[in-house]
Amino acid sequence: MYTDKVMEYFQNPKNVGEIKAADGVGEVGSPACGDIMRMYLEIEDNIIKDVKFKTFGCGAAVATSSMATEMIKGKTIEEAEKITNKMVVSELGGLPQEKIHCSVLAEQAIRAAIKDYKSKQENN
Amino acid sequence: MYTDKVMEYFQNPKNVGEIKAADGVGEVGSPACGDIMRMYLEIEDNIIKDVKFKTFGCGAAVATSSMATEMIKGKTIEEAEKITNKMVVSELGGLPQEKIHCSVLAEQAIRAAIKDYKSKQENN
Amino acid sequence: MKRVYFDYAATTPLDKEVLEKMIPYFSEKFGNPSSIYSEGREARKVIDEARQKVANSINANANEIFFTGGGTEADNWALKGVAFANKNKGNHIITTVIEHHAVLHTCEYLEKHGFEVTYLKVDEYGLIDIEELKTLIKDTTILISIMFANNEIGTVQPIKEIGQIAKEKNIYFHTDAVQALGNVPIDVRDLKVDLLSISAHKIYGPKGIGALYVRKGVKVDNLVHGGAQERKKRAGTENTPAVVGFGEACYLAVTDLLKRNQKTEELRDYLIKSILSTVPNVQLNGHPTKRLPGNANISFEFIEGESLLLSLDLVGISASSGSACTSGSLDPSHVLLAIGLIHEIAHGSLRVTLGKNTNKEEIDYLLEQLPPIVQRLRDMSPLYIQGGK
Amino acid sequence: MKRVYFDYAATTPLDKEVLEKMIPYFSEKFGNPSSIYSEGREARKVIDEARQKVANSINANANEIFFTGGGTEADNWALKGVAFANKNKGNHIITTVIEHHAVLHTCEYLEKHGFEVTYLKVDEYGLIDIEELKTLIKDTTILISIMFANNEIGTVQPIKEIGQIAKEKNIYFHTDAVQALGNVPIDVRDLKVDLLSISAHKIYGPKGIGALYVRKGVKVDNLVHGGAQERKKRAGTENTPAVVGFGEACYLAVTDLLKRNQKTEELRDYLIKSILSTVPNVQLNGHPTKRLPGNANISFEFIEGESLLLSLDLVGISASSGSACTSGSLDPSHVLLAIGLIHEIAHGSLRVTLGKNTNKEEIDYLLEQLPPIVQRLRDMSPLYIQGGK
Ligand SMILES: Cc1ncc(COP(=O)(O)O)c(C=O)c1O
Numbered sequence A, B: 001m002y003t004d005k006v007m008e009y010f011q012n013p014k015n016v017g018e019i020k021a022a023d024g025v026g027e028v029g030s031p032a033c034g035d036i037m038r039m040y041l042e043i044e045d046n047i048i049k050d051v052k053f054k055t056f057g058c059g060a061a062v063a064t065s066s067m068a069t070e071m072i073k074g075k076t077i078e079e080a081e082k083i084t085n086k087m088v089v090s091e092l093g094g095l096p097q098e099k100i101h102c103s104v105l106a107e108q109a110i111r112a113a114i115k116d117y118k119s120k121q122e123n124n
Numbered sequence C, D: 001m002k003r004v005y006f007d008y009a010a011t012t013p014l015d016k017e018v019l020e021k022m023i024p025y026f027s028e029k030f031g032n033p034s035s036i037y038s039e040g041r042e043a044r045k046v047i048d049e050a051r052q053k054v055a056n057s058i059n060a061n062a063n064e065i066f067f068t069g070g071g072t073e074a075d076n077w078a079l080k081g082v083a084f085a086n087k088n089k090g091n092h093i094i095t096t097v098i099e100h101h102a103v104l105h106t107c108e109y110l111e112k113h114g115f116e117v118t119y120l121k122v123d124e125y126g127l128i129d130i131e132e133l134k135t136l137i138k139d140t141t142i143l144i145s146i147m148f149a150n151n152e153i154g155t156v157q158p159i160k161e162i163g164q165i166a167k168e169k170n171i172y173f174h175t176d177a178v179q180a181l182g183n184v185p186i187d188v189r190d191l192k193v194d195l196l197s198i199s200a201h202k203i204y205g206p207k208g209i210g211a212l213y214v215r216k217g218v219k220v221d222n223l224v225h226g227g228a229q230e231r232k233k234r235a236g237t238e239n240t241p242a243v244v245g246f247g248e249a250c251y252l253a254v255t256d257l258l259k260r261n262q263k264t265e266e267l268r269d270y271l272i273k274s275i276l277s278t279v280p281n282v283q284l285n286g287h288p289t290k291r292l293p294g295n296a297n298i299s300f301e302f303i304e305g306e307s308l309l310l311s312l313d314l315v316g317i318s319a320s321s322g323s324a325c326t327s328g329s330l331d332p333s334h335v336l337l338a339i340g341l342i343h344e345i346a347h348g349s350l351r352v353t354l355g356k357n358t359n360k361e362e363i364d365y366l367l368e369q370l371p372p373i374v375q376r377l378r379d380m381s382p383l384y385i386q387g388g389k
């Protein structure tokens, strides 16, 4: 059901973990629906210097989290905000129809983390 | 579905044919229901000297016709009248449930032929 | 004793090639296709491939094919499924008097549940009248179910014309193609069929599996409720080996179809001609040309079918009959009565159906054995008078 | 990589011995059992023999066994058949919240068709409350359908007590015994069951065949209409090889049952104990003792089931989960929720089911592989805080 690339990202996910004093943190999903994604951003000069994630969820949730972190690392905030779930899915070589909703979570997690960063900036 | 004995009687039926100037002839069944049995009796001194039959019908119809003729040959009319379809069936070692109605035809054919004989006697 | 099988319309032997393809999925690759681990994914993959092969054999898309437990279930599903899902639009169904019992008894069931069913009659050859069909359509008609080819007399209906009418009137059209697949080219798009039933064991595939083609967009209720299999349309653990076998059988069934038909028809015509010219008081049932290539159905006056079958069986020949006696009921085949045969003629019918490996020697053996058997039974028959009626 | 299969509750490999018995009926003895010639009679004979074996396995009479296309069809038939045939007596049905979808979705269907269904809840172990059942019975109750043993958590219900109550109240009692056959001794007379569903592929028999036991005298409508097969109760050409295989599988399933169970239970208990004692934050689901011998269902906090299954699959282990993700829905198993698990715990469940050939080496391999995988997934989980919640 999963492509080899999804399985590769599931088995060896990149950027798993936490960033202690992250500049932005976003968490989306809920335990009830079986998927939770938390994303940590380290941002310097508008550039995403580092990104880590933690995911409770299925294979697709883990793989999309991982892929999404790779796609935004080193990018500007504006670039990162343009990443859509479709882009993540296509980088992974596709997902089963019933798993597309997991990729939406990755997109949302990025946005939530950036939003958190921005609101912190404003509060500074 | 049929016992070996039924198949033997179907394959090598005894007493097939007609008796030209029969003392009694009985025909039962109808083409519509798929079974017709005609029985010819030659009777002398109240004894069934000879009996022949013709049957249009299934394996069970042929076998019961044949068995019935054997069972009444040489018997008195009274004895022949006592032959029931159950006796014919049991002599054949049984019949499938849905074929029992064929054996009733044999019983009826005997009775019809005897009745015909009796009515001819009365008219004499 | 050598046996000669002439009942390919009843069922066919599983093709050895097909069995070969099935074998690995019984005990080795036995995983439940709904499982996500390797055994399950492997099963899922071969099921998808088989679905594509089945789809190809009737020019459908793979996602329009739903596997069932056989042709009967496919017929039940098509009729009940469409009827109940569309009862807000109307309650009228049109079918024919010569359908298989899988359709007829389902229609009787639907009549008990508030549907009105019109049974189209057929002519002496078993053909429906297209003009009559048109006049029977009402505002409340939601479904037309007319079989592709008849299992007893082999008559093939004008499916494309029916499809055209159904389409114009915006009525769903189902056809029972259980006897047609592998014998007649089928193109659901060209024929404008909305639902179509097929069964594997009639085409050298395994028993216990069939399929319903449901054109995308057709509204049909589920028949068997439960798990999410078959895209939530037909529940029950998938029968992977049977599905694989069905796919392969469909592939083989449409490969070289026309060439195979030509050979079969030649043999069949030789058989029919020989019997008609050597045995008196016989008649061919069904249409002279619009018939399945392997079907010969002949009535022998004055004799009853079961006796004929038993006698043939004793010399090693397997065939079938429209006689009632085989089933324990009193009435002979509803199909033979529908084409106007009187009871005693219907009772004396013989159906000989040829398969892809039937050869001339087998036909000749039948032609050698049949006439004396018929004569022997006639000699025993009270209906028979030497030299005709 | 060597693979270890731990999903025998999903499906089992076809026993080689059983396959051997089936093989002759695919291509050689392929006759239609409804035919009267030798090939047909031969098929009829082996079907009758198989029916007797199936009957013996549950202490029924052969004429109370009706073959179907699987367990799902048997469940559908039992519920719809009894409901519609007895609707003059009442429209109320009692079942449980933890039934298989084959029963639950059929109940939903019946609710749409005028029936009232009460869903008994279960306790934390998955057991129904007999007293509660009694209070739910009404004058209009026509059917109680309660599964023998649950497919997810393995809990075995007090079937005999339920049968007693149903009998006293003159209500039909159906039980889905698909998971019970071959794992628990079944005696329909002793248990006072009126209808019982079984399926071959769960007991090392072929896929695509099941059976419904219908006690003599029980009024049940047909589900699949058509030909006169199965004594006019279930239409469709008989699947001779599958029937033969089912018969043999039933025979094997009840042979040495208790001895086999003892071995299986030992292994299963060893598995459960080892996991509970080595992995923190886990819990056993289902009843500690009233459970199927081969069933272990354990929840691992903080992780999600599909990830666990995929990870196990990558090291060659096949198992199952109650997580929703596998099915594409959002809700986890209705059974796990019914026994009171909160969503995230239910999502993290693992079902390991043992088969008759499962050995200690396989269990040990699982015990070696599982803890690091759980740890790895926990490390990745935002719900996990080192050392517990
Ligand atoms: C025309 C037709 N429809 C339906 C069926 C039923 O198919 P199955 O035996 O696969 O249930 C048959 C054969 O028995 C048939 O010939």
Ligand SMILES: Cc1ncc(COP(=O)(O)O)c(C=O)c1O
Pocket (backbone or CB within 6 Å): C235, C236, C237, D070, D071, D072, D073, D075, D100, D102, D147, D149, D150, D151, D176, D178, D179, D199, D200, D201, D209, D210
């Ligand atoms: C308890 C239970 N009932 C019914 C079924 C359905 O059986 P089948 O897969 O044979 O349709 C299953 C298995 O899938 C089951 O575990």
